[in-house]
Amino acid sequence: MLLSLVLITVYFREPAGGGLHSIQGTGATVLRPFEVASNRVAAPFQDAYGWFAGLIHAKSENARLRDQIDKLRAEVIQNTNAARENDDLRAQLHYIGLARFPQDYNPINTDVISRSPSEFQQQVGIAAGSSSGIRVNDPVATADGLVGKISSVAPHSATVTLLTDPNLNVSALDVQTQAVGLVGHGEGQGTLTLDHVQKSQVLHEGDTIVTQGWKVKGLSSIYPYGIPIGTVSGATNSEVDLYWNSQVSPFVNFESLQSVIVLVPKTRTGR
């Protein structure tokens, strides 16, 4: 017991590069092959479970997705033209903007090898670390959207704090109305909220929420602009509240993360 208390105290007080952190990093590297092996053994069973679970809602989901494809096809054409026009105008104006996603980042694709076994920290362990160029606070995403950020790094593994962790907030933007706020964990498991949206701004159900990406006096957000987060699933605005009360349905399914993409900036600047 005493040893545990000493460990907690020393670990909590020492800096991130301290002795215990280094020992832990080495320990994590040693444990990594066991975790990878365990994941490989479990993968077929997880896939089989996912396949059967997916069958239950397959028919209704198929119809819904077909409708969505029709709508999105038209949007893609419009967006492609707009993006091309935007790039042309930026080039003509010699516009200097913030780091843009994904062109200003090197993606590191890696497996999720562990998950924090407690409700207190929504974290996952990944199979890439500082040897791949990953540093603390690098943003992490999947093809669906933002997952979270790197919170600790060992040479060959790292920990990702998920967007559903109570200690993580991300400045976000409503693409349709340009309302800004902070996305954080929601009340239910795997849900998010969008807080601190001024009542003078507008939120609609179904609006898309993306990372805001800001820069103030040499400091900039660790998340580049435009990483999708989710859609507004509900928003209310009462007289007594200072801000909007809104819930966000994330694009990412945090419960079944198998692999993630760590966005390593091509050039690292002060943040």
Added chain:
Amino acid sequence: MSANLLEPAKAALLIFVAAILQVTIFSQIDILGGYPDVVLLTLMAIALLRGSIYGAALGFFAGLIVDTANLGTLGVTSLLLTIAGYWIGRYGETTGRDRVHAPFVSVAVATVLVQLGALILHYLLGDDVSARAVLLDTLPSKVLLNLLLTLPVYALVRRLLAVGKPVETVTEVRLLG
């Protein structure tokens, strides 16, 4: 390896495997908002069968592996599992070892206390924790899942540690006087 060292080594290996399975597989299982804690279940079985010293030492070891694998604050899980292992071991030594309900009582009580202890510890460390989420949303299903797995895990550990008979059996009785 001598018989004296073989038994702790087997118990440590069991705990190691349980910890790896917990962080890689069982933590991802979400049933009714909770997931089974095979580290606690394995620890309970070993502590009940082998006593408080085994329980405390292996609890510390299990916590260390879990915290190392997750790059979490070293010592937090160790502290909780050391206390849990010691308590279950003492319960086994004093009253519960031969009772059928002992594993179930140990698991239910230990799950609640470990969860409560973790909540307090994380609060003291300055983490933003939600008592409602931990105690109401997760705890009931976690207790239920742990209770469902108690018997198979206990039977497996008992078999692997080859606990069939009492360690010391009386083979003859000599009448004195």
